[in-house]
Amino acid sequence: MRKPKNIECLYLDFDGFFASVMQQVYPKLRGKPVGVVPFAGTDRTAVIACSKEAKRAGCKNVMAIKEAKTICPELILVPQEPDLYRRAHNTLLSEISAVLPIDAIKSIDELTCRLDAHQQKNPRETARQIKERLEKYVGRYITCSIGFAPNRQLAKIAGKLNKPDGVTIWYPDMIPKALFALCLDDIPGIGKNMAQRLHKAQIYSVEQLLNLPPKHMRKIWRSVNGERLWYALHGYDIYAQKSERGMFGHGRVLPPDSRTLPKAKEIARLLLVKAARRLRREGYYSSRLMVWLAIRDGHWGQNLKLPIVNDDKALLDGLDNIWSRAEKEIPTEIVFRLHVTLVDISFASYRQIDMFLNDDEERKKWEAITQAVDGLNNKYSKTIISNGKWNPPKGGNVGGKISFTRIPSAADFW
Template identity: 60%
Template sequence: MRKPETIERLYLDFDGFFASVEQQCDKSLRGRPVGVVPFAGTDRTAVIACSKEAKAFGVKNVMKIKDAKALCPDIILVPQKPDLYRRAHNALLSEIESVISIDTAKSIDELTCILDDTGRNHPESLAQTIKQTIHQNIGPYITCSIGFAANRQLAKMACKAGKDATKKTANYGNGLAIWHPHMMPKPFFDVKLGDVPGIGDSMRMRLAHCFITTTEQLYNIQPKHMRKIWKSVNGERLWYALHGYDIQAQPQKRGMYGHTRVLPPEARSITGAYEIARLLLVKSGRRLRRDEFYAGGLWLYLSLKDGSWFHNLALPSVNDEQAILTVHRQLWALAKRQLPRNVTIYNVGVTLHSLSEANARQLDIFNNDDVIRQKWEKANGAMDSLNAKYSSTIVHMGEYKPPTGGHVGGKISYVRIPSAEDFY
């Protein structure tokens, strides 16, 4: 396993991305505290992103609106615009590509690059060029932080460290941190355990049971010990990454297609939630067909005022809307029987799982891919082609009435960057 002797990776993270895009596009928001919310007209949701001006008052991402207003009474709440953020993401990547080749876009606001000789020898200059290119060609209100290190995991942590305005050393400051291998592991020891990629709340508790509460303690255990704590090889892989080895991310197979959505107040009944869940499932089915997959099961999740409800039903390896929506109706019939009539539903989620690729599809012996199923698949193919041709939902099964706030199925997630097709 190779251990680089110099920095080889750049990790870039846009600062307060959603809020900064809003400020760049709307002059009235510039210099003012901004909070991006799921939709307008209610204080019963959360601020999903906030500007640096709002953060100065103590507002944080994923904070209840009432708590954000208590900290910053003048905060301006702006409904999210996922398609705008997608287009800003694409524009920013184009500008960065003019400076350095992008290896992977990790999310809507994060990316990583492999450094060439110039980047390894002159990281400060490279970072300055990227920032200037964005400033000049996109605008001054979208800024970024950049980290350099021997591998992607360390560069990601360096990137976050570079956001700390109190660090003004030769290797920190102005949204920049450079962790040369000869400096390690001291910069890593300054990182909080919860800020290490792959360590969430549950893993931090598991580490605490092993008397590991700092990154220095984590660094000094053995790789096999890490593997035992993680209960998988991922723990050992993380150990090598933290020690500066060149660890490449393993290729991941698609496991599901799904969407979730916080419901607007007027849709928090069983009837209202059903209609939105149906539209989310239509969008999931379109993505399933675009990527040439079939699903063997459908999962429905409901977040309730007091708890949650979820259930799963099997599908006979299908991807057409008629089959998928039939099982969806069966799930909701079950929910209606089991839930109180006046139940309040805050969030719905639908997931198509147990996937098989088109060339590896396992057919149900009793279903046998009958003639009716084939006709529905051809009908869906024709509808998808028409919608793609006109970049709009012009043909659909049943009613198509997106709820307040729109963007059904076009939500920005932490693991997937939506495509243009998700917004029609």
């Protein structure tokens, strides 16, 4: 395993991304506490992102609107505009790539770059160039924090230390000491459960953790990831294995007037069709559909095995099947939130025809129809043909919802 002798990685994280994009675009929101919410006209959902002014007043991301309003009565609520965030993401990325190449996009508001020899010698200058360019060509209300370190994991942690608008540099000789001031849950990869497991092992500080032998961390983690984390936190160049595409799905908090089972189904249909379009765009098939509903006293979920399919007809039939079970089991429930997810994903080229289902001819026909429909919708960049009703709910943005981990494409919005 290689241990870099210099800083090799830059990690950039935008500060309060969704809220600061709103402040950049809408001057009246600048300098004010802003909370981005899923849709206008109700206080029964949560603030999904808040501006630094709102954070200063004590609001947090994913806080119930009522609670946020109590803490900060002057909080301005604005409905999300996912397509705007997608466009901002692309604009910001193209400005950053004018300074240095982007190595990996980690989420809608985080990315990493590898540094060349000149940038390794002049990290402050590199950070200054990026910030100057963003200010000049995008605007000064969208700021970012940047971390430099020998590897990506350390650069990410360093970048969080001086938010907002900060720059933090961790040279190899500062590692691992620089980490000792952090709490265990400041380390990405240590969540609540892992922190409990560490406490059970009598480990309460980052210093204690990093003084363990690497194999011991593997034992506590019960996986090789613990050992990998040890090496990453000691400054080794270690990259997480590329994970294979595991699922395609969409979820949504339902507007108050769509919380009955029949109305929720309409939205589930739209979400499923959107997920299926992405599945096809990326060249995959799925053989299992999962539906999850948040209801009054908990949740209800079902999953259904399918042949290996990707056409709308097969998937919507699957949804009908699951929904008829829901109608039997929870007929009068109020549905607050729902997720539809396509799992057991395989590459189109690996598809095996299911001989026993004898569905091949029928399937091919529906696949051809689906392909023709995708072609037409793509041509006009909107949904002009759909299998059954197409009634986007109040709040819009079905399938392009706010997300840190998936960057929607323009096609997700129609």
